[in-house]
Amino acid sequence: MKVIIAEKPSVGREIARVFGANTKREGYIEGKGYTFTWAFGHLLQLAAPQEYGYYGWSVQNLPMLPPKFKLSIRKVRTKEGLVDDPGVKKQLDIIKALFDEATEIIVATDAGREGELIFRYIYYYLKCKKPFKRLWISSQTDAAIKDGFRNLKPGSDYDTLFNSAHCRSQSDWLVGMNATQALSLASGNKGVLSLGRVQTPTLAMICARYLENRDFKPETYFQVAIFPDKDGQSFKAIADKNFKTREEAQAVFDGVGPTGNIASVEAKPRKEPPPLLHDLSSIQQEANKKKGFTADQTLGILQNLYEGKLVTYPRTGSRYIGDDVFAQVPGLIAGLTEHSDFGKQATVLADAKLSKRSVNAKKVTDHHAILPTGEKPWQLSPDQQAIYDLVAGRMLEAFHGDCIKEITKITITSGHKFIASGTVIRTAGWRAVFNDPEDDKKDEDNAALPKVTQGEDLPIKEKTILEKQTKPKALYNEATLLKALETAGKEIEDEELREAMKAGGLGTPATRAAIIETLLTRNYILREKKNLVPTPTGLAVYQVVKDRRIAQAELTGSWEKRLEEIRSGASVNEFQEEIKAYTREITQELLRSGKAVVLQPA
DNA sequence: GCAAGGTC
Known part of the structure; x- marks a missing residue:
């Protein structure tokens, strides 16, 4: 019997499914001559100081340098203090029984340093001597799994990885x-x-x-603003530099005439590519900004959605997907056309050419970016819905087209040089999904500027001196x-x-x-x-x-x-x-x- | 009573 051990249940079950094994047992799955089991992340940890004889907290013990480190079962905190986690103990017993029966072990923990450690700690703790091979894959599609099994590596190839x-x-x-x-x-x-x-x-x-x-010592500075008027629409223009003293600003202010002359008008389009898909950190940041959730709350909600099979593995550090996963994206987008908030954008995207900015197999590490799975969400709490929407909405954004803005800069002379700048979104592209106001907008910016032509003289309806202060980080x-x-x-x-x-x-x-x-x-x-x-x-x-x-x-x-x-x-x-x-x-x-x-x- | 790493 060959035993395959994964880092977590979801991966163990996925591999079993690809093999067509479906006899579910407590803590493992059997079928087709294989047994598929799993850990729950690290089951073992380096033992606490007292297990090396360093009792209590005492200067005499310091520094504690155990000659040989020991492993112990992961602990949980209870009223009686720290005890072996019963769920972990149980799974470890299951793994031990399976390893005892095994002719060969196939290591399918995550392809990385910690994944290697998770397996080796189990193997050495159980004093197992069975031969093992390593499955090394970075995506869990059927093709990747099958391919990985055709290319199993000798376990010893990863000895130095374990050492590190x-x-x-x-x-x-x-x-x-x-x-x-x-x-x-x-x-x-x-x-x-x-x-x-x-x-x-x-x-x-x-x-x-x-x-x-x-x-931080704030410093005061002054700006001079004028408001030229074009056919009843006035806009804000600011002197091309800031002033250290009110006197300097006053001199510029006094020099402003009844009209301003348009010295130049520049309008250029700027493309803003769609954002990358979410990894854990970016969605935690987004949820904190938009919803005020803590990083811990967001992780908890994501874990929940993941256990409900609604989103892919959340603890990922990659914001990319490989081509194999990308092949599933059109289907995922089509599945969102009924969504209450961005169903319309999903419909638009269903017929559009998808951006491939987030598609790069080389940048997929242990896990790919977070995506919805395509399962229909059902009876989500408001918090779960909010996080689910961040995942689904970001998918729509990431495969959408560029946002095209027009950046306009008008230079006006009236005793001094003044500059008005404005940004207008010409094509919303990916920004249409959430339609949020931009957070990095400067207050000097005008939303839209009237059409003016070079050489034109405009009446100045209003002028003012603004007293401002530098701000700390x-x-x-x-x-x-x-x-x-x-x-x-x-x-x-x-x-x-x-x-x-x-x-x-x-x-x-x-x-x-x-x-x-x-x-x-x-x-x-x-x-x-x-x-x-x-x-x-x-x-x-x-x-x-x-x-x-x-x-x-x-x-x-x-x-x-x-x-x-x-x-x-x-x-x-x-x-x-x-x-x-x-x-x-x-x-x-x-x-x-x-x-x-x-x-x-x- | 303590780390950082992984996950239910």
Whole structure:
């Protein structure tokens, strides 16, 4: 008997279906001489410190450097404290029984570092010795699955991938557990002050932005605006530069005559391509902006829709689909023609040539972008409907045509040079789907400008001096923080360039919501309206760690570089020794400097 | 009491 093990039930069932196996058992499916089973993500984790004999929280134990790491069953929190997750225990027993019967194992966990780790931890925990082969596919269409099974790889081809995954896991444990205990103990052991490779740089980003915002000194500046009139339609034009003093502005203001002369009119079309399909992070940002949902709420609702088979796998980091999935898109679009909000756009799109901007098999990583499955939604709650609509609506947008705008710039002379700019949408294209007002519109912009010709003189009906202030960068909210985490704090507006930077991001799509929740649970940050702001505790922790590597996104970057080298065969030992050395160093530093964190009474 | 990673 051959046993196929997937990372999660949905994939296990999908593969079984392709094989035509349909005898459903508890925790697995049988048929055609195969058995299909699955994990639920990580079933095993590195054991807690006490399992190596480090009892309690004590300076004497630090740094904790277990000579050999142990694995333990994933835990859940109950009234009695942490206990083995019963569902996980049960599935692990099922897997053990199947592995015992197996002649061969086929590893079908996700094609990536963590997928490899999920299987290997199970295999080694169960002390299994059966031979295994690896299925390596990046899309779960029938063709991709069949093709993958014709090209199974020797399991040992992925030994170095496992090594890199295991190193990632151990390094996070060593640095996180030790730094957390060191800081907590140094500050008087009055509560948990957690630190980690991902959570601490995230906290640092929130604190740095908060302080920058708080200490920002606004500067006053002046603008001069005139309102020329063309056949009863007046529009706003602004002096071509801003002024530091009211006197300078006043001089320009006084120089404005009764009429203005049209010096030039420029009108040029600008194409705005459709947005890419959603990955988890982008839909979390969108749901936060449009509906005020937290990242965690959006993930929960998506998981729900996914379990109801209404949307594809949500924890994806890719905004692309392959050609095989693209072949199903016309059918999915046709299925939306009855939708109450954008059925009309689905109908329009059904006869149109589809944009292929989101189609690129090379940019599909473990999972493709989020799509509706084509199943008809039924009795959705308002929140579920809202998220479903973001998925379905984005699909329509992504395959729609460009939005074509006309950008008009009119230069008017009246003592000084004034500029009026206006944007008019000529062809809505993808923007017709939601028909939302644009969020990045500048207030200098006129919606529409009257037709004027060069050389014309227009009466100026009104003129004014505007007193304005420079503004600090906005505090982070969940949407802007998620976006910043994707590029580790570097602000990159261009959507495609940001895609290319993803390898250098902080955390993964599946974990970012949890990171934000951890910072909230630790009372490091709180939600103030939609903003995320640090608490006094968060700021105190930040002050202690801000110049240390643990607070910098570059720590992840430098680890990732080494992990990639390990994947291609470099020494594991050397990296592990470096991590141990760093663990000793950060532990000592925190024990010394952590006293500075004085916890505020709650 | 603690990390980050995955998922029901």
